[in-house]
Amino acid sequence: MPDGTQTLPVSTQDLRGWYEQLLVIRGTEKAAFDLFMSGLVKGTTHLAAGHEGVAVGASAALRPDDYVWATYRGHHHAMARGLSPEACLAELMSKGTGACEGKGGSMHLTYAPGNMMGSYAIVGSHMPMAVGSAWSAVLRETDQVSVAFFGDGATNIGAFHEAVNLAVVWKLPVIFICENNLYMEYTPISSVTAVEHPAADRAAAYSLPRIVIDGNDVVTVRDEVGKAVARARAGEGPSIIECLTYRHYGHSRTDPAKYRPEGELEQWLMRDPVTVLRDQLVEAGVGEDELTVIEGRAQQMVTHAVEAAKAAPLSDPREAFTDVWADGGSQWRT
Amino acid sequence: MADLTYREAVAEGIAREMRRDPSVVCLGEDIGAAGGVFKTTQGLFEEFGPARVWDTPISEQAIVGAAMGAAMTGMRPVAEIMFSDFLAVCWDFIANEMPKVRYMTGGQVTVPMVVRTANGGGLGFGAQHSQAVENWAFTIPGLVIAAPSTPADVIGLMASAIRSDDPVMFFEHKTLFASKGERPPEGHMVPFGQANVVRAGDDITLVGLAWSMPIVIEAAEQLAAQGISAEVIDLRTLVPLDASTVLGSVARTSRILIVEENPLQGGWGGTLASIVADEGFYDLDAPVKRLAAANVPLPFATHLEDQVLPSVATTVTTAAAMVNS
Known part of the structure; x- marks a missing residue:
């Protein structure tokens, strides 16, 4: 680990809150999968089930006015920053109550009220943007921090390297958080990458420390991101944090993930972030009855979101011609 | 007094906006103390310092992406891409990000930024530093496209570009940098989507943009000597496109010749021609004509480049044939 900064305190109340957040996101991802299978969600989805620990842990270390940038696998990040499960599922179902009025869909979830600046589906493209929001915070003399979440596959694209280099050169308050789930789409990341740890092993090239952590432990993620946030707010520049995690579903809806070696998923399911946090709660003395109440509440929230999203009308067809320009319209000629 | 160069107008246009709005910042390669490789940011670093003029x-x-991130969070960045050919290495941001973010977030975020770039041929830089690529941008809904031909329009369109809440591609032309014109008064603005009727005429409409404006203006002079009265229109912006000024002109002249620097294949004149053919068909007494670069990479040698690009001579010959046929 890069420094000896003391870890942040953890209260049982924190753990309870994070557990419920994990459950709501997991439940929403499962609902998205089921809605897809029943034909109510079009296009594609890239589910983050298994990655929730990174989103919940990082969010716990951030302020509401910090900026978050995500990839096309970004439901968990939008929800961790406050997007409701209903607005998430409604967007996937092309409904008028969806987060982006049906113009974004699963791959472009955005929640501006939580400074969640969008989900980007061209690999790596949002990383320079996160550098830009960090630059903006410096220019406006706020102490806001920016976070770019990205997959292991993004570390082999040019925008990653341009972004990290510029962030270091300009000493910007940005944290690059890699969700290393071992697979670049359908291909093991190790078979297409020159280093063992695709993000962390590149850090030295940019004069940054090598940080690899357990991404399935919310508390670990919160602590490590918290240290990076403190460095960023203190004007000490960017960090790269590689979180080891695992995708419970395939890359996208059409991928049954047959390329995984036998037993790998089962092994990772034992390290499921939900299970890890539940064990921590039990260890902290929270009883089964209380856990059951939290689990029931989360389930109820998701069930309600599914019903509400199903009941909502499709977005207005006229929405196709709004929001191209800042005046709200789409006129391009006289 | 025509004492302001197009090159100086770029820096002055940016400086005027930086003076009135502290959220305007610049970034790009060699734009700071060096003043830009084309000297189009000369004096900005001295006046505004490193906190507002950033070398990359x-x-x-990273330049365009960081400008986007800053634009989406309260700043008005002006990013320089040194040669417009280099837009190809950040095309993801120009094609997939800048013009789409507002739309695909359902209007949750805006991207008030300008990408400035030195466009076009005429200086013998060869195939990778000479292209006119405004037509690349013209294929993408969601980008404003400005391409001024005079120093006053540089300042006026720069003011509109920097104050716009939409992403703007601002094409400065390399062969026009040394040209001179009137210094416009403080506060001068040229609104987007307003073509400039540079010369009134009755027999034919000549439409140009940036590089082709000196060509069509000189061609109109020579046509006048032949007794042909040409109306000359400078589009100034491709998006928004001032089609109504062009259609109104064609309604009187009944002929239109569009002169472009970008290649004929996929050039912006194709879209304008289709609008005129569709909406102005019954006004026409001659086929809609386009002169554009030949469909080859732009060669290095001047005598070869001359073979590829439209000229005053080809413009005069084509226009005269249209009127006299």
Whole structure:
């Protein structure tokens, strides 16, 4: 680990809150999968089930006015920053109550009220943007921090390297958080990458420390991101944090993930972030009855979101011609 | 007094906006103390300092991407891409990000930024530093496209570009940098989507943009000597496109010749021609004609480049044939 900064305190109340957040996101991802299978969600989805620990842990270390940038696998990040499960599922179902009025869909979830600046589906493209929001915070003399979440596959694209280099050169308050789930789409990341740890092993090239952590432990993620946030707010520049995690579903809806070696998923399911946090709660003395109440509440929230999203009308067809320009319209000629 | 160069107008246009709005910042390669490789940011670093004029590495994706992130969070960045050919190395941001973010977030975020770039041929830089690429941008809904031909329009359109809440591609032309014109008064603005009727005429409409404006203006002079009265229109912006000024002109002249620097294949004149053919068909007494670059890479040698690009001579010959046929 890069420094000896003391870890942040953890209260049982924190753990309870994070557990419920994990459950709501997991439940929403499962609902998205089921809605897809029943034909109510079009296009594609890239589910983050298994990655929730990174989103919940990082969010716990951030302020509401910090900026978050995500990839096309970004439901968990939008929800961790406050997007409701209903607005998430409604967007996937092309409904008028969806987060982006049906113009974004699963791959472009955005929640501006939580400074969640969008989900980007061209690999790596949002990383320079996160550098830009960090630059903006410096220019406006706020102490806001920016976070770019990205997959292991993004570390082999040019925008990653341009972004990290510029962030270091300009000493910007940005944290690059890699969700290393071992697979670049359908291909093991190790078979297409020159280093063992695709993000962390590149850090030295940019004069940054090598940080690899357990991404399935919310508390670990919160602590490590918290240290990076403190460095960023203190004007000490960017960090790269590689979180080891695992995708419970395939890359996208059409991928049954047959390329995984036998037993790998089962092994990772034992390290499921939900299970890890539940064990921590039990260890902290929270009883089964209380856990059951939290689990029931989360389930109820998701069930309600599914019903509400199903009941909502499709977005207005006229929405196709709004929001191209800042005046709200789409006129391009006289 | 025509004492302001197009080159100086770029820096002055940016400086005027930086003086009135502290959220305007510049970034790009060699734009700071060096003043830009084309000297189009000369004096900005001295006046506004390193806190507002930022030198970058050769990282076009980071330049445009960082400008986007800053634009989406309260700033008005002006990013320089040194040669417009280099837009190809950050094309993801120009094609997939800048013009789409507002739309695909359902209007949750805006991207008030300008990408300035030195466009076009005429200086013998060869196939990778001479292209006119305004038509690349013209294929993408969601980008404003400005391409001024005079120093006053540089300042006026720069003011509109920097104050716009939409992403703007601002094409400065390399062969026009040394040209001179009137210094416009403080507060001068040229609104987007207003073509400039540079010369009134009755027999034929000549439409140009940026590089082709000196060509069509000189061609109109020579046509006048032949007794042909040409109306000359400078589009100034491709998006928004002032089609109504062009259609109104064609309604009187009944002929239109469009002169472009970008290649004939996929050039912006194709879209304008289709609008005129569709909405102005019954006004026409001659086929809609286009002169554009030949469909070859732009060669290095001047005598070869001359073979590829439209000229005053080809413009005069084509226009005269249209009127006299």
